[in-house]
Amino acid sequence: MSAPANDTCIEFDNVLAGYGEFMILNNLSFKAKRGKITLLLGPNGAGKSTVLKAIFGLTKMRSGAIKLDGENITGASAKDLLVKHGIAFVPQGRNLFGQLSVYENLELGGITLGMKTTHERIPEVLEFFPRVKERMHSLASSLSGGEQKQLEVGRALLLRPKVLLIDEPSIGLSPMVVADVFKLLRKLADQGTTVLMVEQNVKSALKMADEAIALESGRLVLHKRADELLADPNLERIFLGGAHAAPAPSAASTV
Numbered sequence: 001m002s003a004p005a006n007d008t009c010i011e012f013d014n015v016l017a018g019y020g021e022f023m024i025l026n027n028l029s030f031k032a033k034r035g036k037i038t039l040l041l042g043p044n045g046a047g048k049s050t051v052l053k054a055i056f057g058l059t060k061m062r063s064g065a066i067k068l069d070g071e072n073i074t075g076a077s078a079k080d081l082l083v084k085h086g087i088a089f090v091p092q093g094r095n096l097f098g099q100l101s102v103y104e105n106l107e108l109g110g111i112t113l114g115m116k117t118t119h120e121r122i123p124e125v126l127e128f129f130p131r132v133k134e135r136m137h138s139l140a141s142s143l144s145g146g147e148q149k150q151l152e153v154g155r156a157l158l159l160r161p162k163v164l165l166i167d168e169p170s171i172g173l174s175p176m177v178v179a180d181v182f183k184l185l186r187k188l189a190d191q192g193t194t195v196l197m198v199e200q201n202v203k204s205a206l207k208m209a210d211e212a213i214a215l216e217s218g219r220l221v222l223h224k225r226a227d228e229l230l231a232d233p234n235l236e237r238i239f240l241g242g243a244h245a246a247p248a249p250s251a252a253s254t255v
Contacts, residue, residue: 009194010032011067012051012065013064013065013067014027015027015061015064015065016063017054017059018050018218019059024047024050024218025059026217028064030213030223032213033210033211034192035193035194036195037189037197037210038195039202039209039226040213040215041205041213042215042216047217051196052165052166052196052198055073055163055196056089057078057081061075071085073085079112082112082161085162086159086163088156089156089166090153090166092168093171094148094152096148098140098141100140101138102132102135102138103122105155106154106158107119107122109159110122110158112159113159121160122158125154125157129150129154131150145172145177149169149181150180150181163194163196166197168199169199170199170204170205178204182205183208185197203230211223211225211226212224212226
């Protein structure tokens with residue numbers, strides 16, 4: 001299927017979604033551009049992680065639609081989203097098989113590809129992570145927090161995703177490792193991968209992101225270019241939950 005003429009990759013159209021009867025996203029609408037890094041920010045409980053889970057089919061949708069390159073993917077299974085649509089999800093925390101080796105974790109990450117393709121791609125992925133490559137036969141549980149996060153990202157990259165959803169990649173990592181992860185995400189986006197990221201390390205993330213979306217109570221309250229938001233003197237107030245007080249033109253902007 002040829003790419004659409006416009007540059008929209010992911011689109012939320014009046015999405016109402018949550019857990020059980022409790023709705024987290026309240027008629028949320030926004031667009032994320034293809035081949036760009038879009039940073040989701042806002043106070044705890046704003047709905048940032050729920051956005052990623054909704055895209056990946058892990059959150060109950062009450063109404064609205066989620067589109068990928070103009071195609072409605074609402075209700076698609078995680079398997080279809082991964083295999084058919086090229087969406088990979090790296091959730092918050094550690095999601096590895098600790099008693100398996102680094103190599104075995106990568107093999108499991110590529111299980112939908114078949115072993116032949118997986119084994120061909122593993123060396124390619126490991127080139128992004130020299131330290132993890134050195135520990136290829138070590139148990140995943142023996143890796144440092146930074147190495148484990150790199151392994152998780154590497155496992156997602158095996159699938160050569162066109163969309164990477166990543167939730168709080170910096171948690172528990174040293175500033176140096178965080179910088180390396182951010183550089184990798186920037187490189188992936190520059191090569192055409194669309195990245196949608198939740199990250200509490202706001203200032204550092206804004207420096208390498210293209211666009212920023214602020215949520216409050218599951219609603220869009222601001223959408224600006226990342227560099228513009230980074231220079232905004234009200235950044236701290238916006239992040240802490242006062243984005244609804246931003247001037248109307250900024251709140252309505254969808255760069």
